[in-house]
Amino acid sequence: MDDKTLNKMLDSHVAPAPNSNLASRILAASADNTVLEFKPRTARPFMKRFAPMAASLLAVSLVGYTFFEPIQNNETEIKVWQEAALDLGFDDIYSWVESEDASAQ
Amino acid sequence: MLRKVVDNTAKEHLDPDADLISSLKAGDNNALGQLMERHLTTIYNLAYYMVGDQMSAEDISQSVFLKTWQGISKWEPGQAKLITWMRRVATNACLDHLRKKKPIYTDTVPEVVDLADTPFEALSRQNQSDRMKTALQKLSDRQRMAVTLSYYQELNQREGAAAMDISEGAYESLLVRGRKALKVILENDRVET
Numbered sequence: 001m002d003d004k005t006l007n008k009m010l011d012s013h014v015a016p017a018p019n020s021n022l023a024s025r026i027l028a029a030s031a032d033n034t035v036l037e038f039k040p041r042t043a044r045p046f047m048k049r050f051a052p053m054a055a056s057l058l059a060v061s062l063v064g065y066t067f068f069e070p071i072q073n074n075e076t077e078i079k080v081w082q083e084a085a086l087d088l089g090f091d092d093i094y095s096w097v098e099s100e101d102a103s104a105q
Numbered sequence: 106m107l108r109k110v111v112d113n114t115a116k117e118h119l120d121p122d123a124d125l126i127s128s129l130k131a132g133d134n135n136a137l138g139q140l141m142e143r144h145l146t147t148i149y150n151l152a153y154y155m156v157g158d159q160m161s162a163e164d165i166s167q168s169v170f171l172k173t174w175q176g177i178s179k180w181e182p183g184q185a186k187l188i189t190w191m192r193r194v195a196t197n198a199c200l201d202h203l204r205k206k207k208p209i210y211t212d213t214v215p216e217v218v219d220l221a222d223t224p225f226e227a228l229s230r231q232n233q234s235d236r237m238k239t240a241l242q243k244l245s246d247r248q249r250m251a252v253t254l255s256y257y258q259e260l261n262q263r264e265g266a267a268a269m270d271i272s273e274g275a276y277e278s279l280l281v282r283g284r285k286a287l288k289v290i291l292e293n294d295r296v297e298t
Contacts, residue, residue, distance in 0.1 A: 001288040013237035015153040023141045026167050030174045
């Protein structure tokens with residue numbers, strides 16, 4: 001194939017015309033762009049600014065609560081058993097069972 | 106003689122859009138409208154020959170004009186023509202688009218060519234424009250860009266190289282290889298049909 005034939009074939013391929021509303025679409029988008037150019041950080045709503053901080057605090061509180069609650073329960077339980085042993089007159093045995101000597105044996 | 110050469114060089118560097126730049130910088134929508142009147146078809150055609158799809162070409166054209174609109178405040182006249190810069194933006198947008206484009210799989214069965222026809226009849230039935238469109242899409246992106254800029258945008262070697270942001274030698278090489286590849290593709294296509 002020579003250059004002349006190739007050029008003739010290239011000529012045959014013509015781009016279709018763009019949509020007639022393309023220019024107005026671009027003009028409308030350019031107007032939108034001007035409005036959306038810059039927004040200072042302080043313009044963010046109060047809730048949006050503090051929502052991440054509040055969520056972090058909530059997560060920390062939940063973790064703290066779930067971690068410390070069993071210890072607290074355990075301490076309450078020990079106190080109840082101690083009082084019951086005292087009430088029943090087994091406080092010496094209870095003290096011995098809970099003492100280091102008993103766990104060593 | 107020397108004066109004529111200097112005059113021609115000065116004319117080449119004169120930006121025909123210089124009259125619009127100050128209005129564009131001031132955010133004048135009418136200036137954007139005028140810029141589109143002058144160059145929308147050029148940018149759209151460049152994108153169409155590159156991506157081969159009208160809707161994508163329109164989207165690319167829109168992004169080029171919006172980038173021009175947003176970046177015009179930083180534009181310093183005298184360095185290059187505005188249209189050269191816009192062509193470069195369009196070139197990059199097309200290459201980006203083609204990189205992101207995924208293959209489209211279709212259930213449509215291609216039309217069977219009736220081999221009982223004579224080659225001449227088969228050839229005349231097939232739309233030449235479609236053949237060229239298909240052949241262009243088979244070129245590498247950069248070869249297709251060089252062919253588009255040179256043939257459809259009628260840019261000289263210097264302007265084409267500037268639009269692609271490559272050396273004139275590299276542009277010439279892409280163009281030569283692109284045309285050669287097109288001939289091979291079209292000849293093979295003719296043999297197949």
